[in-house]
Amino acid sequence: MTADAEDRALKARKERERRELYALDVFGVERHSAPGTEGHEERVEVACLSGRAMAMRSSLAPDTVPRFTEAEQPSFVLGARDGEFDPEPTPHDGGHATERPEREKERLSRVPPRLFLSG
Template sequence: MGTQQEKDELYALDISGVEWEGPPGTSPEEERVEIARLPEGAVAMRSSLDRETVLRYTAAEWEAFVLGARDGEFDLDRREP
């Protein structure tokens, strides 16, 4: 995944002017997960209920997450206790 230097650079980016997107059919006033696209394929993610806490992912991390989600890796009914 991302090196420590990549993560440090990612968290050093000023993202105050990014455009946050939520799932289609939702509004910013609803509880939802929002993402913002960053340079070089990186992505920032936050909750609409806590806009100050932002997670940032390198392009490789985001790709791994998306592929895992598509494959059902995070489905609660598939997890073992």
């Protein structure tokens, strides 16, 4: 098989996986959120799907459910652990940038890895 044919086959497989992933019914799947959050709080909820795929949603927009394939999921989780998606501190309270409170940093560090890597 030529490199071009292999590339087309890989793209076709990834597209098929994505279609299958979004065809899954995620209504009623078990969801997890960070330890210490309450049901009435704004939070991100994560569900492990078939294989090692995962779905996420915001408690503020429960009908919007981005999903990650088995191949995408580790990249996302490792990026989140490394802070790649952390917002930059923004000026407020008189124009001074402040960091996330230590209590929140500590709470986020306790999220069990198995929450994301099980499936």
